[in-house]
Amino acid sequence: MMAAVRAEWGRTWSVRAPWVTLAAVLVTVPLVATVLANDVVHAVSTGELPPGTSTAPAEALGPAVQLGLVVLAALAMHPVTTEYATGTARLTFQAEPRRWLVLAAKTAVVTLTALLAGVATGTAATLAVRAYLGEHAAPAPDGAVAEALRAGLRTGVVLALAAILTAALAALVRHAVGTLALAAALLAGVLVLPDPVARWTPAGAAATFVAGEGAPWVLAAWAAVGFAVAVGVLERRDA
Amino acid sequence: MITFAHAMKRYGPTTALDDLTVTVRPGRVTGLLGPNGAGKSTALRLALGLDHATAGAVTVHGTPYRALRHPLRTVGAHVDARAFHPGRSARAHLTALARYNRISARRVDEVLGLVGLSDVAGKRAGGFSLGMAQRLGLAGALLGDPEVVLLDEPVNGLDTDGVLWLRGLLRDLADQGRTVLLSSHLLSELEVTADHVVVLGRGRLLADVPIADLVGRDAPVVVRTPDDPAPLAHALVASGHHPQVDGHALTVEGVDVELVGDLAHALSLRLHHLAAAPVTLEARYLDLVADDVQYRARPEERIA
Numbered sequence: 001m002m003a004a005v006r007a008e009w010g011r012t013w014s015v016r017a018p019w020v021t022l023a024a025v026l027v028t029v030p031l032v033a034t035v036l037a038n039d040v041v042h043a044v045s046t047g048e049l050p051p052g053t054s055t056a057p058a059e060a061l062g063p064a065v066q067l068g069l070v071v072l073a074a075l076a077m078h079p080v081t082t083e084y085a086t087g088t089a090r091l092t093f094q095a096e097p098r099r100w101l102v103l104a105a106k107t108a109v110v111t112l113t114a115l116l117a118g119v120a121t122g123t124a125a126t127l128a129v130r131a132y133l134g135e136h137a138a139p140a141p142d143g144a145v146a147e148a149l150r151a152g153l154r155t156g157v158v159l160a161l162a163a164i165l166t167a168a169l170a171a172l173v174r175h176a177v178g179t180l181a182l183a184a185a186l187l188a189g190v191l192v193l194p195d196p197v198a199r200w201t202p203a204g205a206a207a208t209f210v211a212g213e214g215a216p217w218v219l220a221a222w223a224a225v226g227f228a229v230a231v232g233v234l235e236r237r238d239a
Numbered sequence: 240m241i242t243f244a245h246a247m248k249r250y251g252p253t254t255a256l257d258d259l260t261v262t263v264r265p266g267r268v269t270g271l272l273g274p275n276g277a278g279k280s281t282a283l284r285l286a287l288g289l290d291h292a293t294a295g296a297v298t299v300h301g302t303p304y305r306a307l308r309h310p311l312r313t314v315g316a317h318v319d320a321r322a323f324h325p326g327r328s329a330r331a332h333l334t335a336l337a338r339y340n341r342i343s344a345r346r347v348d349e350v351l352g353l354v355g356l357s358d359v360a361g362k363r364a365g366g367f368s369l370g371m372a373q374r375l376g377l378a379g380a381l382l383g384d385p386e387v388v389l390l391d392e393p394v395n396g397l398d399t400d401g402v403l404w405l406r407g408l409l410r411d412l413a414d415q416g417r418t419v420l421l422s423s424h425l426l427s428e429l430e431v432t433a434d435h436v437v438v439l440g441r442g443r444l445l446a447d448v449p450i451a452d453l454v455g456r457d458a459p460v461v462v463r464t465p466d467d468p469a470p471l472a473h474a475l476v477a478s479g480h481h482p483q484v485d486g487h488a489l490t491v492e493g494v495d496v497e498l499v500g501d502l503a504h505a506l507s508l509r510l511h512h513l514a515a516a517p518v519t520l521e522a523r524y525l526d527l528v529a530d531d532v533q534y535r536a537r538p539e540e541r542i543a
Contacts, residue, residue, distance in 0.1 A: 007338035014331035015324055087322040090289055091379065094316055095339035097288045097305040238290040 004096060004105035012079050012109050021075035025117050028071050029155070032064035033057075033125040037132040044136060056138040057129040058151060058212050064125055065155050065210045066188050066203065069162050072117070073183035076110040076163040080170035081179055093239045100231040107167040107227065114163035115156045122155025122210075123148045151210075158206045161219045162187055165202060168226035171234050186222075240265055240418055241286055241387060245295035248281050248442075255281040257442040258295070263420050265386070268413045270433030270450070271422035274528060278442040279422040280318070283389055287316055299387055309340040311383035317376035318391040325365025329356055329375050332364060333382060342383055350378040355404075369396030377405070388412055390421040394428050406432050426524060438527055445527045453523045460499050462489040463512035470506045475499075490516075 012018050037060045043049040080103070083089040096102050126148040130137045140147040166183045173179040190201040198204035205218035241263040248256040256278040263269050273279050284290040285297045288304030296303065299314055307313050323332045333347045351360045354374040359367070364375060373396050380388055388409075394402050409432060413419045423429050429436060429450070436453060438446040446453070462468065468489040475482040475491055482491035491499065496515050503510050 003338055003341055007335045010338065011327070011331065011335035014328065014335075015326040017326075082324060086324050087319045088324060090287075090319060091322050091336060092339070093289060094287055094314075095311050095336045097307065097310060236291075238284070 001101065001104065004101050005108050007095075008079060008102075008105040008109045012106075015082070017078050017082070018075055018113075021071060021078065022113065022117060024071045025068055025075060025114075025159075026121050029061075029064045029068040029121040030125040030128050032067050033060040033129045034132055036060040036063060037129040040133060040136060053136050054138045055133055055136055057126045057133065057147065058210070060129045060133075061122065061125055061151055061155070062207055062210050065122065065158060066191070066207060068121065068155075069159065069187040069203075069206060070184045072114055072159050072162060073166045073180055073187060076114060076166035077170035077176060077179045077183065079106040079110060080167055081174065081176040084174040085176065090239050099234045099239075103167065103171050103227070103231060103234055107164055110163045110167055111160045114159040118156030118159030119152040121152075123152030125155075126151040151212075154210050154212065157216055158210055158219065161216060161223045162202065162206065164223035165219075165226045168223070168230035171230040240300055241389075241420065242298045242301070243282065243285075243295070244297070246282070246285055246292050246297050247294040248278075248285060248290060249293045255442050256285065256292075259439075259442070259444055260295075261437055261444055261447050263418055263437070264435075265418040266413060266416050267434040268409050268419045268421065268432055270429035270436040271420055271439070272426070272429060272436050272524060273422075273439035273445075274424075276441070277439040279439055280391065281442070282439070283316070283318055283391055283420075283422065286389060287314070287318070309383070311336065311340040311342065311385065313383070313385055314387045314389065315380035315383055315385035316389040316391075317373075317380040317393060318389070320369065320376060320392070320395060321372050323364045323372075323375060326363055328361050329364050329367075329378070330360040332375065333378060336379060337382055340383055346382065346384075350381045353381060354378045370398055370401055373397055374401070385417070387418040388420070390419075392423055393421055394423065394425060402428075438524060440528045458515040459490050459492040460494055460496050461512065461514055461516045462491075462499060462503065462510060463487055464489070464503070464508050464510050466508050468508070471499075471503055471508055474502050474506060 040049065040053065040055050044051060044053050083092060092102055093099055127144065130144050165186070166179070169182050170179045173182060186202045187206065188203050191198055191203045191207065193201065199208060200218060202219055202222045205216065205222070208214065209216045209219065243259045243261050246256055246259045247254070259282065271279050271282065281290065285292050286299065286304065299307065304310060304314065329351060330347060333350065334344065337344070337347050348360070351357050354377050356371065356374055356378060359371070367375065373393060377393065380390065393405060397405060409419050409421065413434070421432070433450050436446065436448060436450050437444070462471065464487055468484050468487060471489060472482045472484050480491050480494055482489050496513060500510070500513055
């Protein structure tokens with residue numbers, strides 16, 4: 001397994017696209033969260049919201065992470081879809097015929113990246129939003145830094161699980177555009193569904209968890225089932 | 240050694256490989272020959288564990304490919320000309336494959352040198368010419384110093400130097416006792432490279448013979464004369480041969496050039512051309528494939 005992860009780690013970062021998408025993830029979440037915080041401050045200044053308005057930074061973080069998930073999907077699918085696009089997949093399966101191991105290694109690379117990127121970007125976004133909201137920020141009982149780190153950790157977990165699900169989708173769909181469309185629908189689009197349904201979707205489960213409620217079991221189940229199905233199809237399919 | 244045992248592959252309603260039983264032996268260069276759709280690529284994909292056989296089995300040294308540990312150390316293959324990411328360097332491309340099979344970084348540089356890509360090892364492979372792309376593919380095939388080498392159309396895009404170099408390399412590999420299998424549509428190339436040929440047509444085995452058996456046997460003698468070739472034809476018929484006359488040209492099989500020349504002289508025919516026309520692999524191969532097509536057509540005629 002270590003040999004496979006080493007191979008995929010080096011290979012992933014030896015082209016440009018993952019760096020660009022990683023940068024996009026790191027920028028998108030704090031930027032969107034800050035823009036949303038600005039909306040609150042602006043609404044208060046125009047009298048749309050009462051002067052005593054108090055907003056939790058997590059409320060701005062939620063939609064920002066949702067958008068970040070779509071950008072992350074582009075990063076998480078890349079190691080898989082690019083192999084099918086260039087025909088390298090066959091070479092890789094020649095080097096490692098245990099295809100589950102290949103997908104596991106690729107998934108490990110993007111999951112670790114997503115976790116670290118999520119922690120960094122979620123923490124930074126929360127700190128930025130609190131600073132921007134100023135007096136309109138809801139009080140943080142155990143301090144701004146602890147609040148930010150907690151939000152960062154939740155963001156990291158959500159991004160990591162979404163990365164697993166996206167890598168699995170990529171192995172199933174193989175084409176970049178199809179994978180991205182499907183991932184965007186599952187990780188954000190399905191939020192338009194009525195809440196009792198939406199909370200069982202990856203997007204709804206991610207939103208709930210980032211908002212600070214409960215454990216990420218629903219999203220974890222999607223990731224686990226997605227990975228298992230992808231491995232099953234990958235092993236049986238002609239490469 | 241690669242062993243196909245009743246290997247069969249269907250893609251939907253199409254039978255790409257039909258009950259192929261053949262052994263590709265070590266110590267010689269084996270050519271895999273056949274028209275488009277003959278099943279060459281399918282055979283290679285089955286051997287590499289990329290596609291699953293519908294029935295039968297393909298093994299490498301008695302082991303199915305997918306059961307090999309660190310398979311690149313046993314089998315090196317180059318089947319897709321441009322199977323690399325255009326934005327990745329040649330070295331990074333090979334390093335990833337090497338790491339999967341715990342092959343050292345030193346060996347990566349070694350094979351890059353072997354195929355003559357050392358100078359561009361750090362450059363993005365997307366800028367490579369077809370010949371350079373082939374060399375990168377060959378480097379990948381040689382990475383694990385494998386006992387078995389499988390190449391699909393390896394001379395495509397190589398310049399003359401490259402072709403000569405590859406011929407020498409394949410010869411060396413075979414002389415070292417390795418198994419070398421290459422497919423090619425360039426029959427003339429196989430004629431000078433391969434010791435043995437496996438001919439496929441419509442997924443079936445048509446021939447599994449030494450290349451010498453396909454080439455140069457029964458070379459027909461061709462004669463051109465400004466005079467009427469009829470007397471020569473009569474003389475040949477009289478001695479039990481079956482000449483074919485086409486205008487001022489005469490072709491006859493199964494005789495020596497000397498005999499035909501002497502007969503012509505005795506008949507006072509002027510000869511402008513007298514030679515044994517070597518049977519090209521191409522001609523033999525077309526015969527084989529034509530037979531196959533006829534064989535396939537017969538049942539349908541019966542139905543009609």
